Amino acid sequence: MELDVDRLSVELAGRAIVEQVSLRVGSGSVVGLVGPNGSGKSTVLRCVYRALRPRSGVVRVGGADIGAMSPRESARLVAALTQNSSGELDFTVAEVVALGRAPHLKGNAPLSAREAALCERAMRQVGVDHLAHRGVLSLSGGERQRVLIARALAQEPEVLVLDEPTNHLDLRHQVDLLRLLRDSGLTVLVVLHDLNLAAAACDRLCVLSEGALVASGTPAEVLTEQLLREVFSVRASVVAHPLDGVPQILYTLANHVEEGSAP
Numbered sequence: 001m002e003l004d005v006d007r008l009s010v011e012l013a014g015r016a017i018v019e020q021v022s023l024r025v026g027s028g029s030v031v032g033l034v035g036p037n038g039s040g041k042s043t044v045l046r047c048v049y050r051a052l053r054p055r056s057g058v059v060r061v062g063g064a065d066i067g068a069m070s071p072r073e074s075a076r077l078v079a080a081l082t083q084n085s086s087g088e089l090d091f092t093v094a095e096v097v098a099l100g101r102a103p104h105l106k107g108n109a110p111l112s113a114r115e116a117a118l119c120e121r122a123m124r125q126v127g128v129d130h131l132a133h134r135g136v137l138s139l140s141g142g143e144r145q146r147v148l149i150a151r152a153l154a155q156e157p158e159v160l161v162l163d164e165p166t167n168h169l170d171l172r173h174q175v176d177l178l179r180l181l182r183d184s185g186l187t188v189l190v191v192l193h194d195l196n197l198a199a200a201a202c203d204r205l206c207v208l209s210e211g212a213l214v215a216s217g218t219p220a221e222v223l224t225e226q227l228l229r230e231v232f233s234v235r236a237s238v239v240a241h242p243l244d245g246v247p248q249i250l251y252t253l254a255n256h257v258e259e260g261s262a263p
C-alpha cells in the first residue's frame with residue numbers, strides 16, 4: 001500500500017519543527033529520508049507511526065487517514081523501528097518478537113501455529129533465531145537492534161518506518177538489513193545518515209533541511225555535490241559506483257583541495 005504524507009506541519013514547544021512536508025512512498029518501494037541533525041526527520045516519522053499529532057496535514061496509508069483509525073487498526077498497517085524502541089524489559093528474544101503480533105491478537109489469546117511460524121521466520125530473516133531463548137538484556141547492541149527488526153517484520157505491516165536502523169550494526173548486517181528491506185515488498189520509509197548506503201538501498205530520497213523538504217528524487221537526481229555543500233555543508237565528490245552506477249560520495253577532510261582538482 002502507498003504511504004502518503006500530505007502537507008505535514010508540526011509545532012513543538014511553540015516552535016515550528018516541520019513545515020508543509022509532503023512525500024509519497026509508492027507501494028513496495030523504499031524511500032530514504034535524509035538531512036542534517038535536527039532537520040525534522042524523526043519528527044516526520046513520529047507522525048507516521050502516530051507518536052506525535054501534527055499541527056496540520058494528513059498521513060494516509062492506502063488512501064486512508066491513519067489519524068482517524070484506532071491505534072490497533074493503524075498498528076496493523078504501520079510498524080516502526082524507532083531510536084528508542086523498548087528493549088529494556090527482560091523478555092526473551094522470542095517473547096519480544098511475539099509482541100509484534102499484538103495488534104492482530106484478540107485480548108491475551110496465545111499465538112496460533114501460523115503466528116508462531118511467522119515469528120520464527122522473522123527471526124531467521126534477520127539472523128537471530130539462534131538467540132530465541134536468550135534474554136534481550138544480555139544481547140549486544142547490534143543483536144538487540146536485529147531483534148527489534150524481527151519484531152517489526154512479525155507485525156506483518158503494510159508500511160515499515162525505521163529511524164536509523166543501521167545504528168549498532170556492523171557492515172555485513174547493515175548491508176543485509178538494507179537488502180532485506182528492498183526484498184521485503186513492504187512500503188518502507190527509512191531515515192539514514194549514511195548517504196552512500198541510502199543511495200544503494202533506496203529507490204528515492206527525500207531531503208529535509210530546517211523542517212522543510214528541499215529535494216526529492218532518485219539518488220542520482222538528489223545526491224549532487226551542490227546539495228551536499230548547500231544542505232550538509234560538506235565539500236565532497238560524487239562518483240558513479242563502478243559496478244551499478246549508483247552515486248557514491250567521496251569525502252575529503254583536506255581543506256586545501258580545490259574543487260575538481262586532482263589529489
Ligand SMILES: Nc1ncnc2c1ncn2[C@@H]1O[C@H](COP(=O)(O)OP(=O)(O)OP(=O)(O)O)[C@@H](O)[C@H]1O
Nearest residue numbers: 012013015017035036037038039040041042043044
Ligand atoms: N519534544 C520536543 N520539544 C521541543 N523541540 C523538540 C522536541 N523534539 C524534537 N525537537 C526539536 O525538533 C527539531 C527536529 O528534531 P528531529 O529529532 O526531528 O530531527 P532529526 O532530523 O531526526 O535529527 P537527528 O539527525 O539529530 O536525529 C530539533 O531541533 C529538536 O531539538
